[in-house]
Amino acid sequence: MRAAVLETQPGELIIQDIRLDKPLAGEVLVRTVAAGLCHSDLHFMENKWPAPCPAVLGHESAGVVEAVGEGVTYVQPGDHVITCLSAYCGGCDYCLTGRLHLCNNRAAIDRKPGEPPRLSRPDGSPVNQFFRLSSFAEQLLVHEHAMVKIDKDMPLDRAALIGCGVTTGLGAVFRTARVEAGSTVAVIGCGGIGLNAVQGARIAGAGRIIAIDMHPAKLEMAEEFGATDVIDASKVDPVAAVKELTKGGVEYSFEAIGLKSAAQQAFNMLCAGGQATVIGMIPMGENIEIHGPDLLSEKKLTGSNMGSNRFRVDMPRYVDLYLQGRLKLDELVSARIKLDQINEGFATMKTGAVARSVIMFD
Ligand SMILES: [Zn+2]
Ligand SMILES: [Zn+2]
Structure with a gap:
């Protein structure tokens, strides 16, 4: 072969x-x-x-x-x-x-x-x-x-995406962070994974979903996928912009690039008690720095591996959501x-x- x-x-x-x-x-x-x-x-x-x-x-x-x-x-x-x-x-x-x-x-x-x-x-x-x-x-x-x-009704090209990117993005929201209805969410990086974190937040019923990227075309797509606000990080400081929009910070942030700086931003844009989830693969040997005293406000920084999946349970559910028209x-x-x-x-x-x-x- x-x-x-x-x-x-x-x-x-x-x-x-x-x-x-x-x-x-x-x-x-x-x-x-x-x-x-x-x-x-x-x-x-x-x-x-x-x-x-x-x-x-x-x-x-x-x-x-x-x-x-x-x-x-x-x-x-x-x-x-x-x-x-x-x-x-x-x-x-x-x-x-x-x-x-x-x-x-x-x-x-x-x-x-x-x-x-x-x-x-x-x-x-x-x-x-x-x-x-x-x-x-x-x-x-x-x-x-x-x-x-x-299900054999599921087109296999779109099914393939569920095998990694879709499950990684949705699972980070549903399984790792467990975003609840009405909460505030920011997603840094709107590629394949980030867009799925955005639509996961939409399906979970998040109240405010802020998409952050440096490419205007990706921000437009994020809006289609459910973002309520977008921030062009090539023009403004995303941490300051998120704090301004939410009057203090988001409850859940997701890093979907795999960059030290973006992971730090994800942590820094949280409100007290918030949780930053790093989905991206930070290169081997790189360390992430956070301001130690921020931990007193119970901010959390965590990783997500493949969306903390139980894939034999999760993937057929995602197929159903697609076939119902609820998952893009x-x-x-x-x-x-x-x-x-x-x-x-x-x-x-x-x-x-x-x-x-x-x-x-x-
Ligand atoms: Zn992958
Ligand atoms: Zn085992």
Whole structure:
């Protein structure tokens, strides 16, 4: 099968012929229908985060089950699925306390020493599976704990987005921060993740939703997604502007870029008792500084990993919200591209102009 491989860090992706093994016990072979280009893939291509190379990148996908390994009863061939990197072991302390996204024994669902690799080159040498998924490929061979079955009415290109960006943004609002009706919210960064935090806040019933970005086009989109106010951070200090608009600060802020300065701003724009949630991936080695005495006013700074998801519960709910017309996904797909155009897709992402490019595999 054809797949996009990261050979070195930093580096571009190279389309190559990669072999997939047969599904072993607990594994599922999926025909990839759609795979989104996520900023996190770019972080690894740019070496902001380490990745073992060579690796087939990609982690936001949806497809159709082709075959299942021994003991798999959750899905059968023909089922439509969304994959998720929050694959869970089901037996660790985190899994047993309902925090599957923090599972600390994912090795339990990996292949064991002595078993053939899931991905290999034609000469048999192993290729790393990125986040246990590797979506930039015509097929996926993944553990059944890395997927959720969905309604066949759901278009698979939009379903793919639920596999990472949508769940990350909505989950930060619903699961990590638990925004309540009527509250005040600010979202810094209105790309794919930030727009989902904005619409999550709308669905949660937030009273005031302030979107902050430096690109006017993204602020316009944020308004479509439910922002009640917008702030162009290229023109004004966003912290001062939020404090002015809310007469003192917001109860919930979300950082959706992965920048030290934006994370600090998210904390600094809170009112007393407020909570800042950092969704973005801050580069390795960077520290965030906050003014210590501010902690006396019970301001909180926290992180969110994949929207603190319980994806087998959450993702079908998001599918329902979409099918009811309450969750916007059509607007998020800004380009449908072929696998061969993947590097151009990432180049476009770097310009900051695009919400989401999705690779279509037919
Ligand atoms: Zn992602
Ligand atoms: Zn676990």
